[in-house]
Amino acid sequence: MPHFIEPRHENTDAQTLARGLGWFSIALGLAELAKPRAIRDGTGTPASSGLVRAFGWREIGTGAAILASRRPVAMVWGRVAGDLADLAVLAPTLRHDNPHRTVGLGAFAMVAAITALDLCVALQGDETA
Numbered sequence: 590m591p592h593f594i595e596p597r598h599e600n601t602d603a604q605t606l607a608r609g610l611g612w613f614s615i616a617l618g619l620a621e622l623a624k625p626r627a628i629r630d631g632t633g634t635p636a637s638s639g640l641v642r643a644f645g646w647r648e649i650g651t652g653a654a655i656l657a658s659r660r661p662v663a664m665v666w667g668r669v670a671g672d673l674a675d676l677a678v679l680a681p682t683l684r685h686d687n688p689h690r691t692v693g694l695g696a697f698a699m700v701a702a703i704t705a706l707d708l709c710v711a712l713q714g715d716e717t718a
Contacts, residue, residue: 603713607661614652621645632696633682633689662714672704
């Protein structure tokens with residue numbers, strides 16, 4: 590059968606991974622709501638507890654959107670956008686004069702790695718659309 594009339598099949602591995610990221614978002618969001626000071630101190634960020642809570646609500650909303658979607662991979666773009674906001678908030682922790690720079694660097698590296706994963710999954714949605 591010619592390629593242009595073959596039925597499109599969604600990448601089920603990407604769909605499964607997207608749903609896993611949705612659950613991860615919800616769990617992270619709940620942690621950010623429950624322990625904003627611990628999250629803030631654990632990442633070395635100067636962000637307020639209120640901002641950490643706002644990010645928690647964002648994570649929960651994004652996770653719920655991914656899980657409720659018929660196309661969860663496409664919804665992972667919301668996580669990518671949130672990751673970029675997280676990296677922007679964490680960027681000041683990388684300053685040389687920050688006494689928590691080592692912790693900040695670890696948090697920044699972790700979020701950057703998660704961003705790469707989210708981006709890879711989100712791009713799978715573009716291939717199956």
